[in-house]
Amino acid sequence: MKTxxxxxxxxxxxxxxxxxxxxxxxxxxxxxxxxTKIREEQDVTLNFTVxxxxxxxxxxxxxxxxxxxxxxxxxLDEVLETFKTDKLTFEPMANxxxxxxxxxxxxxxxxxxxxxxxxxxxxxxGSVETGFKQSxxxxxxxxxxxxxxxxxxxxxxxxxxxxxxxxxxxxxIFNKAYRFAAxxxxxxxTERIVASxxxxxxxxxxxxxxxxxxxxxxxxxxxxxxxxxxxxxK
Amino acid sequence: MLVFDVVVIGAGxxxxxxxLKAGEGNDLKVAVLSKVLPTRSATGCAQGGMNAALGNxxxxxxxxxxxxxxxxxxxxxxxxxxxxxxxxxxxxxMKELDYMGVPFDRDENGNIAQRxxxxxxxxxxxxxxxxxxxxxxHALYEQCLKNDVNFLNEWQMISMVVEDGKFHGLxxxxxxxxxxxxxxxKSVVIATGGFGRVYYSRTTNPTGSTGDGTAIxxxxxxxxxxxxxxxxxxTGLAHTGILLSEACRGDGGYLLNNKGERFMKKYDPDKMxxxxxxxxxxxxxxxxxDGFGFGEGMSSHVLMDVRxxxxxxxMSRLPGARETALIFEGIDIITDPxxxxxxxxxxxxxxxxxxxxxxxxxxxxxHAAGESCSVSVHGANRLGANSVSEVVFFGxxxxxGARDTAMRRTLGNNELIQKETKKWEAEFKRLREKKxxxxxxxxxxxxxxxxxxxxxxxxxxxxxxxxxxxxxQLLEAYKDAFVGDSAKEYNKAFIxxxxxGNSLKLAKxxxxxxxxxxxxxxxxxxxxxxxxxxxxxxxxxxxxxxGEDYKLDYCPVVVTTYQPE
Numbered sequence: 001m002k003t004x005x006x007x008x009x010x011x012x013x014x015x016x017x018x019x020x021x022x023x024x025x026x027x028x029x030x031x032x033x034x035x036t037k038i039r040e041e042q043d044v045t046l047n048f049t050v051x052x053x054x055x056x057x058x059x060x061x062x063x064x065x066x067x068x069x070x071x072x073x074x075x076l077d078e079v080l081e082t083f084k085t086d087k088l089t090f091e092p093m094a095n096x097x098x099x100x101x102x103x104x105x106x107x108x109x110x111x112x113x114x115x116x117x118x119x120x121x122x123x124x125x126g127s128v129e130t131g132f133k134q135s136x137x138x139x140x141x142x143x144x145x146x147x148x149x150x151x152x153x154x155x156x157x158x159x160x161x162x163x164x165x166x167x168x169x170x171x172x173i174f175n176k177a178y179r180f181a182a183x184x185x186x187x188x189x190t191e192r193i194v195a196s197x198x199x200x201x202x203x204x205x206x207x208x209x210x211x212x213x214x215x216x217x218x219x220x221x222x223x224x225x226x227x228x229x230x231x232x233x234k
Numbered sequence: 235m236l237v238f239d240v241v242v243i244g245a246g247x248x249x250x251x252x253x254l255k256a257g258e259g260n261d262l263k264v265a266v267l268s269k270v271l272p273t274r275s276a277t278g279c280a281q282g283g284m285n286a287a288l289g290n291x292x293x294x295x296x297x298x299x300x301x302x303x304x305x306x307x308x309x310x311x312x313x314x315x316x317x318x319x320x321x322x323x324x325x326x327x328m329k330e331l332d333y334m335g336v337p338f339d340r341d342e343n344g345n346i347a348q349r350x351x352x353x354x355x356x357x358x359x360x361x362x363x364x365x366x367x368x369x370x371x372h373a374l375y376e377q378c379l380k381n382d383v384n385f386l387n388e389w390q391m392i393s394m395v396v397e398d399g400k401f402h403g404l405x406x407x408x409x410x411x412x413x414x415x416x417x418x419x420k421s422v423v424i425a426t427g428g429f430g431r432v433y434y435s436r437t438t439n440p441t442g443s444t445g446d447g448t449a450i451x452x453x454x455x456x457x458x459x460x461x462x463x464x465x466x467x468x469t470g471l472a473h474t475g476i477l478l479s480e481a482c483r484g485d486g487g488y489l490l491n492n493k494g495e496r497f498m499k500k501y502d503p504d505k506m507x508x509x510x511x512x513x514x515x516x517x518x519x520x521x522x523x524d525g526f527g528f529g530e531g532m533s534s535h536v537l538m539d540v541r542x543x544x545x546x547x548x549m550s551r552l553p554g555a556r557e558t559a560l561i562f563e564g565i566d567i568i569t570d571p572x573x574x575x576x577x578x579x580x581x582x583x584x585x586x587x588x589x590x591x592x593x594x595x596x597x598x599x600x601h602a603a604g605e606s607c608s609v610s611v612h613g614a615n616r617l618g619a620n621s622v623s624e625v626v627f628f629g630x631x632x633x634x635g636a637r638d639t640a641m642r643r644t645l646g647n648n649e650l651i652q653k654e655t656k657k658w659e660a661e662f663k664r665l666r667e668k669k670x671x672x673x674x675x676x677x678x679x680x681x682x683x684x685x686x687x688x689x690x691x692x693x694x695x696x697x698x699x700x701x702x703x704x705x706x707q708l709l710e711a712y713k714d715a716f717v718g719d720s721a722k723e724y725n726k727a728f729i730x731x732x733x734x735g736n737s738l739k740l741a742k743x744x745x746x747x748x749x750x751x752x753x754x755x756x757x758x759x760x761x762x763x764x765x766x767x768x769x770x771x772x773x774x775x776x777x778x779x780x781g782e783d784y785k786l787d788y789c790p791v792v793v794t795t796y797q798p799e
Contacts, residue, residue, distance in 0.1 A: 044718040051440040100724040119376035120335025131332030133344035
């Protein structure tokens with residue numbers, strides 16, 4: 001009977017501390033199962049966010065042993081094998097303000113996201129009455145970047161955000177800028193690029209951690225490179 | 235005190251559309267309350283597509299056929315005037331969504347691509363890979379950001395302030411600060427989604443789908459319509475209940491029993507796997523009952539096989555389904571069939587909407603849209619790919635309706651709203667200070683088990699009566715439920731407590747409606763009344779709540795051009 005030793009970083013608005021729990025190992029389980037078991041059977045004051053439980057809503061990002069994961073779709077086995085350990089340390093995602101325990105604040109980042117106009121600026125070849133024509137190839141250009149679930153794992157892993165003084169935009173915000181800059185239905189060619197430049201687009205150090213961690217396999221670093229390239233992305 | 239003209243509760247497809255329309259081109263103060271960040275809403279979970287008779291895939295499609303399919307799929311319980319309104323205007327709304335930037339898959343003509351879907355006579359489910367809900371949800375959120383919609387995120391609506399049947403305002407908790415706020419407003423749109431978590435043990439729904447807005451409206455005196463009609467999606471993954479999209483079947487997948495047979499030929503040889511969801515779900519359960527399934531008890535299942543569709547098709551049209559099966563069943567659908575079994579998926583019933591053009595309810599000032607309400611467009615069974623369409627459609631008209639209502643009504647009485655606020659502040663404090671009591675998760679789990687076992691896919695009077703007794707016992711136990719967290723700030727345990735209370739009230743409404751409906755129709759299938767009985771039951775159930783008294787009534791179904799057959 002194996003035991004998993006869990007240490008979770010707690011925060012109640014004032015105090016920070018690590019709290020320890022023990023859970024008997026079970027096969028075929030996910031991380032959210034582990035956290036839920038602790039919460040419902042041992043400590044209901046533990047807070048973490050989950051919603052869909054199948055990696056489409058982006059609610060459940062956390063750090064485990066220093067790396068960022070979605071708890072709902074990461075198996076316990078994967079993490080135990082990756083770190084070759086039976087001790088798991090949970091912390092909230094990095095580069096976010098922490099609300100309580102593993103719950104972080106997204107709203108200020110969504111507010112900043114507005115700087116890159118993360119919405120379609122409809123081009124003149126479409127209308128409310130007719131919609132748009134768009135080719136399959138043109139749709140392919142935006143299909144991957146549209147998969148972003150705003151989970152924040154890229155933010156949590158971002159090496160620039162870790163040391164930046166606050167001006168740098170989050171990787172997912174650059175991805176949104178790319179997603180619309182590349183949409184054939186969009187009228188804008190430069191405003192989002194300018195906004196990205198003002199958001200320190202050139203400070204990305206190309207560590208590629210955002211691309212590596214993205215649960216939707218979006219090549220965020222490549223999209224950042226596209227934004228920098230000055231090419232017409234449509 | 236916070237004062238608004240229009241408040242929208244819930245920021246999913248219906249809620250965000252309502253907010254956009256309520257605030258469009260005017261000076262009204264609109265706010266959206268959501269207990270989760272908007273893009274965490276359940277709309278994002280919808281996968282296969284959204285119906286509209288655009289005729290892109292098949293020029294012979296028409297709104298008339300969409301109408302007939304919807305009414306027939308509803309087992310003739312849908313209100314045909316509402317359905318006609320919905321199907322007629324839906325193609326125009328698709329153009330609007332395209333103009334908002336929703337990224338749709340395209341056909342060779344550059345038009346929105348459509349796929350076949352359950353119960354549809356022509357292929358009209360507009361799709362984006364297998365992530366229609368995700369793309370629509372995010373596009374609506376983007377439009378809300380563009381229009382500076384006022385979001386109150388992680389706010390939980392606790393109560394509607396009503397006196398003598400008149401709506402005055404709301405009481406809501408700011409989860410982060412723990413402050414309970416009185417909110418005065420002229421109109422409200424309830425768009426809090428479905429209540430699949432009443433079937434806690436086996437559902438495709440997110441953890442927060444507990445029907446909070448429906449329960450609160452119920453408490454306030456607005457009846458719930460047709461609560462007994464619960465859709466069990468045929469293909470939930472066997473071990474978790476997580477949804478495996480109908481698109482797998484729409485694109486040509488097979489359902490197989492333990493003999494390797496496509497067993498649907500026994501139940502609907504015409505439509506096979508693309509029969510309506512109620513028929514497919516029952517067929518799967520029947521196969522399992524008859525010993526043609528795999529596994530035992532809660533692990534019983536049949537198989538979904540899409541290998542013959544080929545790798546290219548799966549990677550481009552069903553990538554989400556493949557990912558889901560890989561993570562949660564450890565199976566690659568390119569090379570292997572995947573275990574599936576029905577899971578509670580959708581609530582056809584909900585807040586009784588009395589006017590389909592404005593989404594008004596029985597209480598002036600209160601509108602409702604989305605899965606939280608029943609118009610009724612889906613009647614006794616919803617067609618796949620009709621929900622995302624319906625929520626954005628009626629979300630739009632609820633927003634317009636609530637806007638018009640706000641321009642006509644006056645604000646509520648501040649004193650009454652303050653009084654209700656103080657009551658809830660005291661209650662929150664009492665629950666934070668309570669030192670012990672009955673474990674609320676146990677109450678919830680017992681409710682989930684009773685509902686799955688006794689009010690599931692196959693029902694009978696005796697089991698349902700037993701369930702009602704159990705639900706009453708759980709409602710009693712709930713009075714001594716223990717929250718267990720004394721914190722004021724970000725107390726999710728208190729939110730869970732409210733959610734469980736809301737779920738129990740809805741469980742009771744479902745039970746009463748199901749017991750009294752002595753027929754089988756759509757998703758409501760009874761062993762003791764196996765036939766559809768239009769003579770006595772071509773009518774909507776209405777359940778009213780007055781304190782602890784639940785009362786049952788009925789109201790007529792609107793039949794226009796399609797006589798029940």
